Amino acid sequence: MKVLCVAEKPSIAKEVTSVLSGGRSTRRDSRSKYNANFDFKFTFPGHGLCDVTMTSVTGHITSMDFPAEYAWGRVPPGRLLDAPVKIQPDKSKLAIHQNIANEARSANYLMIWTDCDREGEAIGYEILEAAKKGNTRLSLSSVWRPHFSHLEKNHILSAARNPQNLNMKTVEAVHCRQEVDLRVGASFTRLLTDILRRSKLVDEIVSYGTCQFPTLGFVVDRYKRVKNFVPEKFWYISTSVEKSNQTVSFSWAKTHFFDRLFVVMLYEECMKSTHGTIKGVTRKPTSNFKPFPLTTVSLQKDCATYFKMSAKEALDAAEKLYQSGWISYPRTETDMFPPEMDLRSIIQTHTQDSRWGHYATSLMTVDGKYGIPRKGRNNDKSHPPIHPVKYVNLETITNDKQRKVYEYVVRRFLACCSTDAKGFQTVAELQWGNETFRASGLEVTEKNYLDVYTYRTWSSTEQLPPFVAGERVNLKSAEVKEGKTSPPNHMTETELIALMDANGIGTDATIAEHIHKIEQRSYITKKKTGKSHIILPTELGMGLIEAFSSISFANNISLSKPFLRKRLESLLKEIEEGRATKEFSLRETISLYKNAFALTAEEQSVLVNEFKKFQT
């Protein structure tokens, strides 16, 4: 009996081989440089000792496109919304196709070790199709699909012994997404480019993508809110009390009002009292929570905030560290560690470090220092949270960004295995006339995780003097003050990533690319202002979004807001759950875009005029 195993990436092929073979495998080069073949023996329940070959692909190996006669310029762009599409081998992946066909020749079963997520299921189907080219006896019923979410030995063994079927509903969902993205992307890109070139407004390609435009929309939206912001004045009562040679400011429980006279009236009422009274003093334990286990999105947000790296730079650096075998797979949505993972042995390897070794040792040896990591709400069932895999001395990492990211991943991991920081918060409540005011002080007593997670600060404030309940106090100052509302800040990379994540625009693996793409297209630009890096729309980007909003589409849809993409996501879920068919979902979605396309083409003079308003 012969079984051909295929993993989504070379690293998984290697790891799974080492588990299943118990370290006894033979490596053969394949036609594809990075995708080696491994031969070994393994006992599958009900099939006895089998000859196994393990190989790999590198992600998707086919892509969807239009036939050559639908190339740019040969048909009106609108035709692409219902032109035929074909799935074909990626030109750059032909060696991989050949290798799989070759290795499948004598196989009785095909075992698909791709990631257990939506795209992984589709890649599995692509692998089956490639294998059939070399072995026509293979079909869906000869596919074994192990379900695994990490590479721990017993987990992999049990996945290998209990394979499921390939889930064709999931595959259909992916094909639906591919078709929508291709049809909509290609048709609108050609239309926009044609319109704007004809009007001599733009030379370059003006691309439209179901993820690109909502991303650009977020940036434009924020920019407009900042620009159109009008500050508003407000008034409040400000008081302070002197005690033990210390001046304590109290803030008004009602914060502020936009009506000056009203505040003055309340103030004058207070002024009838010559003194204030401390109504109560509370001292409560408080905590500063350690971070959740690390996901891709969180890594990118933090690298933007702490190191001013772009999402792409952070992911690229993490990818290199992963390829070196120093950190785990960097594309994950999971923020909970699998219960069987041996966290302590990872901590142990870091006790030798000159920077955090002492801290790691304390987690291992001091009672109460180690804390079970928090469990987040997300689990992609494919990859564990990002964590260090191998100890590396920081001095040996020559690339500046990689060094920062490695140190961050380690410190984040150690922080996850720590206890929360602890302290006490004291709140004093002051009554003056009919009004209440509060002052608070924080005393940090145990820094715990903050000792290793040095990116965050949480420190004691000046302590309150010893107020006691019922105490009469004289006000040192009491006056009505004026303030004004401040504008929202410009968009940062951190916030943009968070918005995309929350709105389902892109995936952990692609969010960085979408931002990069619209920067390449000159729709947005990044600017350094003082300490922070902000993202602004360009005239081109502004023009595009505003031009689209000048057209009112049927059903109130918007081509630059996240709702259509979200809708597609929920349709995909319905396909996966068998509540909708691929054909139905495609028809629904494409017909929405068809209407929008027709209207855009019809109203192109409106579009061009609106676009012009934003060009200098």
Next chain:
DNA sequence: GCAAGGTC
């Protein structure tokens, strides 16, 4: 020459 999704 267009998309978004994998991954090197």
